[in-house]
């Protein structure tokens with residue numbers, strides 16, 4: 001039985017005070033990590049404080065991106081060494097907003113995945129198709145190619161630890177959720193791709209999240225699917241009460 005991972009991706013939201021208030025309201029309320037992994041993916045300026053404040057609690061703090069190099073002339077970037085030093089445990093890589101707006105390529109994302117493992121960070125790798133691709137029946141091929149490229153060159157041990165987030169772009173921030181069947185169909189396909197590359201033991205261990213307009217009202221249905229092992233949540237993770245409902249749902253699956 002795979003443990004569910006519920007991650008709130010705040011994106012570029014919240015003031016410092018709002019971030020603090022959220023953490024105070026949730027850090028002692030989330031279930032034990034034996035039951036569900038509860039993660040908040042916060043903007044860089046808040047990470048150090050939030051990691052300190054959640055020490056000894058079951059709430060984990062993640063970054064939303066990083067560079068793949070350890071240091072150098074990359075103005076405005078943050079390195080895996082810095083995140084590891086802060087005590088961050090997970091990092092979101094290849095979110096569709098990074099791919100689309102900031103032109104990240106599959107090659108960049110693969111380098112970042114390797115860099116994450118080299119620095120003791122667990123990557124949450126995002127994949128997903130656009131509406132155009134879904135309508136042209138290219139979803140499976142596109143997602144398959146993204147997964148293969150992101151995981152290329154990992155050892156079995158590393159691949160088993162990757163968290164893959166399937167986020168159809170048309171469902172992000174639109175209120176339009178994939179049906180649980182649509183979501184599971186793609187997550188099952190992703191697991192098959194992992195079987196082809198790394199065998200069934202690794203594929204059984206890999207956690208696959210769904211993301212895209214997840215909220216307390218639809219989370220149970222999504223998490224009850226056979227190949228969905230958690231959720232990556234934007235809008236509905238911004239309020240403490242809503243986030244707590246989502247992690248609670250993860251506990252029951």
Ligand SMILES: O=C(CO)COP(=O)(O)O
Pocket residue numbers: 009095167171172173174175211212213214232233234235236
């Ligand atoms: O992009 C997402 C999480 O990474 C999903 O965002 P929403 O939950 O706001 O649709």
